[in-house]
Amino acid sequence: MEQLVIETKNLSKIYEGAVEVRAVDNVDLQIQNGEFTAIVGPSGSGKTTLLNMIGGLDRPTSGSIRVNGVELSGMRENELIDFRLRHIGFVFQSYNLIPVLTARENTEFIMLMQNVDKALRNERVEKLLSEVGLSDKMDSRPSQLSGGQQQRVAVARALASKPDFVLADEPTANLDSKSTANLLDIMARLNRDEGTTFIFSTHDQRVIDRARRVITLVDGKIVSDEQR
Amino acid sequence: MNLQIKLAWRNLWRNKRRTLITMASVFFAVILATLMMSIKEGMYGVMTESMVASYTGFVQVHAKGYWEDKSLDEAFLVSDSMTSVFEQDPDLTGYVSRIESFALSATETTSKGAMVVGTDVTMEKHMTNLDERLVDGQYLEPGDDAVLLGAGLAEYHKVGVGDTIVLLGQGYHGTNAAGKYPIKGIVKFGSPDLSKRLVMLPIETAQTLFGTEGQVTNLVLLLDDADQAFEAAARLQPQLGEQLEVMDWHQLVPELVDMIEADRVEGYVFMFILYMVISFGIFGTVLMMLAERRHEFGVLVAVGMKRIRLASVVLIEVVTISLIGAFAGLLGAIPVCAYFFLNPVPIGGEETGQMMEDYGFEPVIQASMDASIFIQQASIVAIVACLLAIYPFINILRINAIQAMRS
Ligand SMILES: Nc1ncnc2c1ncn2[C@@H]1O[C@H](COP(=O)(O)OP(=O)(O)OP(=O)(O)O)[C@@H](O)[C@H]1O
Ligand SMILES: [Mg+2]
Numbered sequence: 221m222e223q224l225v226i227e228t229k230n231l232s233k234i235y236e237g238a239v240e241v242r243a244v245d246n247v248d249l250q251i252q253n254g255e256f257t258a259i260v261g262p263s264g265s266g267k268t269t270l271l272n273m274i275g276g277l278d279r280p281t282s283g284s285i286r287v288n289g290v291e292l293s294g295m296r297e298n299e300l301i302d303f304r305l306r307h308i309g310f311v312f313q314s315y316n317l318i319p320v321l322t323a324r325e326n327t328e329f330i331m332l333m334q335n336v337d338k339a340l341r342n343e344r345v346e347k348l349l350s351e352v353g354l355s356d357k358m359d360s361r362p363s364q365l366s367g368g369q370q371q372r373v374a375v376a377r378a379l380a381s382k383p384d385f386v387l388a389d390e391p392t393a394n395l396d397s398k399s400t401a402n403l404l405d406i407m408a409r410l411n412r413d414e415g416t417t418f419i420f421s422t423h424d425q426r427v428i429d430r431a432r433r434v435i436t437l438v439d440g441k442i443v444s445d446e447q448r
Numbered sequence: 449m450n451l452q453i454k455l456a457w458r459n460l461w462r463n464k465r466r467t468l469i470t471m472a473s474v475f476f477a478v479i480l481a482t483l484m485m486s487i488k489e490g491m492y493g494v495m496t497e498s499m500v501a502s503y504t505g506f507v508q509v510h511a512k513g514y515w516e517d518k519s520l521d522e523a524f525l526v527s528d529s530m531t532s533v534f535e536q537d538p539d540l541t542g543y544v545s546r547i548e549s550f551a552l553s554a555t556e557t558t559s560k561g562a563m564v565v566g567t568d569v570t571m572e573k574h575m576t577n578l579d580e581r582l583v584d585g586q587y588l589e590p591g592d593d594a595v596l597l598g599a600g601l602a603e604y605h606k607v608g609v610g611d612t613i614v615l616l617g618q619g620y621h622g623t624n625a626a627g628k629y630p631i632k633g634i635v636k637f638g639s640p641d642l643s644k645r646l647v648m649l650p651i652e653t654a655q656t657l658f659g660t661e662g663q664v665t666n667l668v669l670l671l672d673d674a675d676q677a678f679e680a681a682a683r684l685q686p687q688l689g690e691q692l693e694v695m696d697w698h699q700l701v702p703e704l705v706d707m708i709e710a711d712r713v714e715g716y717v718f719m720f721i722l723y724m725v726i727s728f729g730i731f732g733t734v735l736m737m738l739a740e741r742r743h744e745f746g747v748l749v750a751v752g753m754k755r756i757r758l759a760s761v762v763l764i765e766v767v768t769i770s771l772i773g774a775f776a777g778l779l780g781a782i783p784v785c786a787y788f789f790l791n792p793v794p795i796g797g798e799e800t801g802q803m804m805e806d807y808g809f810e811p812v813i814q815a816s817m818d819a820s821i822f823i824q825q826a827s828i829v830a831i832v833a834c835l836l837a838i839y840p841f842i843n844i845l846r847i848n849a850i851q852a853m854r855s
Pocket of ligand 1: 235242262264267269
């Protein structure tokens with residue numbers, strides 16, 4: 221079922237300085253439920269800035285962002301934090317996890333903050349960690365996991381909150397090719413089987429090849445948008 | 449809340465050595481401060497004990513002006529209305545009548561100025577346990593025509609029990625006061641100064657000696673609880689009227705009170721410096737910890753942790769470190785204080801001992817086990833910890849997820 225999850229209109233982010241930088245320049249973008257979309261472009265083209273604004277981490281200079289019909293640009297900081305908790309899953313480039321918590325606890329963390337009850341939490345943590353292939357690492361701390369394993373825990377954590385979509389800014393940038401392929405397999409499978417919407421940025425051609433929609437940014441503007 | 453406690457606890461043990469060193473610094477500060485305060489308070493206790501509890505009393509009543517002149521002419525009669533005021537007071541359990549004056553004490557070969565105190569021997573025993581201070585001889589009976597001599601004075605005169613001593617002085621309204629008394633006992637006071645000067649005799653005998661006929665110069669009031677002294681004095685004054693003057697022990701021995709206050713302030717200054725040093729140490733740890741975990745804080749806020757919850761994690765950490773350190777410090781200090789409470793250490797001979805003796809105090813060090821000392825240290829650390837937690841708390845409340853994650 222097609223349904224609009226993200227809609228931006230005239231979205232811009234301008235950094236004032238010695239020279240004005242239009243990091244994101246009048247972007248109109250629509251993302252439907254169930255997409256598996258890559259945002260690509262050269263370094264400095266505005267990928268991170270765009271993802272941060274869509275995720276409610278950064279505020280636009282002008283324009284609007286709607287997530288499931290809710291306008292983000294007018295929200296206060298604490299409302300945004302709560303909105304992120306309930307609607308958006310995040311996977312960052314690296315050091316996603318809380319060092320003092322185990323894989324299980326890192327995954328459970330978001331549900332704890334959402335006040336999900338214990339039985340449901342346990343069930344979901346075990347399901348998610350087994351889906352990302354880490355059933356045997358549930359009680360390991362991040363320092364005992366490889367970079368690829370850590371990113372898989374981060375994906376499990378992002379999904380634990382049952383978000384409207386998952387944002388991943390260069391999730392494979394620090395991974396070798398085997399771990400990259402593995403992480404992409406897992407994301408693609410979750411997208412196909414569970415219908416989870418993924419939006420990720422990348423420089424890696426092998427990752428771009430796996431996307432079903434590729435949006436290319438140059439100087440903060442969308443220069444191409446292809447469906448595959 | 450469980451989540452915050454769990455995070456805080458895990459983070460405390462993340463850098464074990466740093467946490468333990470920080471706790472240790474609090475531990476040593478608390479031990480040091482507690483021992484210092486306990487010994488100081490103990491010394492003040494010894495001082496008041498040897499001065500106030502064993503002689504002056506906590507509240508006295510005199511004729512107005514007597515305390516300045518110390519003249520026998522200001523003696524007064526204890527009236528029925530006065531005794532009924534005392535009887536009706538809730539904190540009073542009785543009073544000791546005294547008549548105090550100065551006289552020359554003499555033997556055939558020696559003479560020395562003495563403080564001659566006639567007292568109600570029964571009540572005196574009750575209030576100051578004077579009978580327990582006897583080092584030789586027997587305690588006085590009411591009406592005895594005999595005296596007790598301070599041990600120092602007896603030594604000066606080289607006299608003992610059974611010898612006689614002559615008292616020579618001025619009596620009521622300039623009459624001559626002279627008498628010859630057998631020594632019935634020798635008493636030793638906590639205050640060496642008192643021991644060197646005091647001659648005590650039954651009040652009836654003293655009234656005959658000084659010719660004051662049933663009058664007294666001081667009434668020393670007996671209280672259930674010495675802490676009630678100030679309230680009781682304030683309450684009694686208006687009831688006893690203008691002719692009489694009710695004084696609490698701060699007014700009776702102001703030099704002692706001033707000296708204790710000055711010394712206490714010195715202690716507080718030292719304690720302040722000590723805790724300042726420790727606070728900067730803890731603050732350094734807090735700053736390091738904030739810098740180290742900044743990225744992690746960014747991630748937590750990005751994925752939806754309320755900043756107030758995150759801030760409370762750090763608050764719990766700072767307070768826990770401080771309180772565990774403080775608690776351990778108190779646990780360490782209490783047995784040491786208890787030891788020096790139960791086993792006072794005499795410091796006679798040494799410089800300090802001599803100094804205390806000169807001031808008229810028993811030269812011993814005895815720690816105090818007053819609960820307020822320990823409560824005070826615990827409260828100081830708790831307050832310092834909360835103050836130290838303010839900075840990280842506010843810092844985290846203002847955190848911006850993207851900026852924090854960039855570090
Ligand atoms: N806080 C900031 N202050 C000023 N300029 C900024 C800031 N953040 C980003 N920019 C600028 O905005 C532009 C877009 O940056 P952004 O990080 O979004 O690019 P990107 O596509 O994610 O690059 P990369 O592929 O290297 O991660 C760049 O020119 C960058 O210099
Ligand atoms: Mg980027």
